[in-house]
Amino acid sequence: MKMKTGLLMVACVILLANNLFGYPERYYIRNDAVTADKWFGTHYHTTGVNDQIMKIGGWGDNYYALFMMPVHLNVPGRKLLHSATLNMYSFGSLRPTSMKKYFVLTPWSETSTTDHWSTQLRTPVSIPVPPVNGAYSIDILDEMFLWLNFPNTNRGIAFIPENNDNRANIFLSSENSRGAQRPYIEIVYEKVPDFKLPLPGGGRYWRCSTAAGGSSTHQLKNYYAIDLSYRHVLESAPTVEINTKTRIPILAAADGIVITNGYTAANGNYVVIDHDKDGKWETGFQTVYLHMTNNSIAVAIGQKVRTGDVLGIIGDTGTGVTGIHVHFQIWFQHLGSIMSNGDNGALNFVRIENRAVSSFVEGTFYKSNNTNYDFD
Template identity: 30%
Template sequence: MIQNKRTVAYGLLALLAVAAVLLTVDLSPRVEYTPEPEVVEVVDTVPAVPTAYGIPLPGFVVEQEQVGRGATFGDLLTARGVPYPVIDSLVRLGEGKFDVRRMRQGNPIAFVYTDDDQREPRYFVYEVDPVEHVVFALTPPLDVRVGHRPVETLRAEVSVPVTGALYNDLADAGADPMLSMQLAEIYAWTVDFYRIQKGDRFTVIYEEQQVDGERYGEPRVLAARYESDGVSKDAYRFAQDSVPDYFDPTGNSLRKAFLQAPLKYSRISSGFSRKRFHPVQKRFKPHLGTDYAAPYGTPILAVGDGTVEKAGYTAGNGRYVKIRHNGTYSTQYLHMRKILVKQGQRVQQGDVIGEVGSTGLATGPHVCFRFWKNGEQVDHRREEFPSAEPIQERYKAEFTREAANWMLALEEARHRADQRVVF
């Protein structure tokens, strides 16, 4: 009996041991981890369809030419077989969009044909300018639409030494030569462009617009520096009350009461002198003015606001105009070919008052410019004139920050190569 009890006890212990092992073993079926496949989106690249004037080119042929002398909208279309009723409908459809009477000789035009039928055009295109064009659909549904090419604005800079004509110096450096005109206007009150010498330097930071990689419109000067004989004159563009102007580093406007000269482009042929040999009278006498030589018909400008005091003719002066600017200053313009103002007329700075000629005692086309101060003739190039409105107090902090940035930018541009750089 004792032996049997031990056997049963050992058996129970064995069963308990097996049960314990079974409880610690994970008997659930094994599932192996398989990573999900990566989903890659495949996008077909569709090549861009080339277009012209918004018309898809595949399947079309474009024939380009220019508006001929005396050609009209109707002439151009009837010559291509477009019926009169279609032309009349297009004229009416274009009302409010484009007046076909505005077409100008020499402007580009285009006729667009299908590949399989080049007898009758499907579209007619007139280019108003490099940006705007008008597309006329010549087959049903008839339509007139105005399109525009995108205009890109770029910032550029250039620094050039003066070697001859500034226009040519800028062009040789790859810059827009029209910058020379803008610089002449910006510095009209502070720089005498008739005394610029070789070795002087202009550094300019400006914006230019491009259409299809070609320059479009006029550039806009943002900052400029003129250097001569170790002296620099900076000009920074800044807007007060949404009105832009150009200021020097201290915030004074570059515009002054008087222009430096009555002509935009010319040369000084004879300066102010107390004793000069007169080329006509063949004797020494005072020449109390400055002669600016220029071609016949060159516009003569009023150097400041004022009232025409005299507009007439004398044997010595020829046709001339005298302007009273205020109680202190008066100016006179001699030897005109043509007078364009009347006595008593009010004029503003920059108004055209006459044309360069050689009337009176003159050997060639020029304007003798005379300047009175308190009734005495003086050399205007030696006078200091007051500036226009400076930077207002509420804009001073903003202008000071911008001026510091422009000054640094001009310094950097000054030391780069003498070639146009685009950003």
């Protein structure tokens, strides 16, 4: 059985602002005749590369398709994807067939042979049968997350028919003269705040007393948390541990608004900041600061805060809390992972002081670049 392969590489980014959730913006990635954006290797319909159409399906000939991911994608800064869709235009009179979507696990190029990718595919996902004629959109959010973990390599998406039933899907390619119906990828993303440590800067390094992932209270699919002790050292004297325990201010890790504060037995005195500033747990990022000392909460619900504003004073309030520390927790959307396979995709984009949250190690001191405050 022959395998035919159609390949697409997309480039050229067009930006449209869209402030639905505070940060989100919308990118269209379309083909562009100037850049290298074309089908490769579809030999069936015409004589070589740059076919006008792509075919998936078949009987004796089984037509697969392989899409290159947008290796030229360059969204400024880190980003959290809300959605990613591959949009194609279904065309022709053949009866459409069902097919599955795969993520290609190894890099490849236009000149690769067909077999290199057929054995390097991630667990397939069934996708809807396309229409005979009309717009067709496929969710590729998981694939974009995976691709972003391997930037600038030509991994891609493969489409393989589920049956050899003499049916085929015909899509207009990026070489088709109907420019508006060529494929494109649409990405809606959200900027991730650049969090700072929630304790004073001024050359101070703070001790991580519990790392993320150490227990269920420090990592679930919708949050990471680290504990930061009152213990710290100065850059000028890195071997001298400073054990003052009093009146150390807890600082906002990024701009936002206070969505709640108060006291519970588990949390002690606490403050929650919403960083997309819409006041909702369900959208954007929130940070939570627990165990503040009594009568120290310094911000009111609804109050806007800037990075470095004082929220309260470090303490040990809450049932069973041992040792003076701030439990610093970062949530996304209060719902958890937005990846269908349950990976912690969203929170993997979070950085504190330019570090991945998962890289904080218990017992290590980390520099705060937050606002400097003097304290006793």
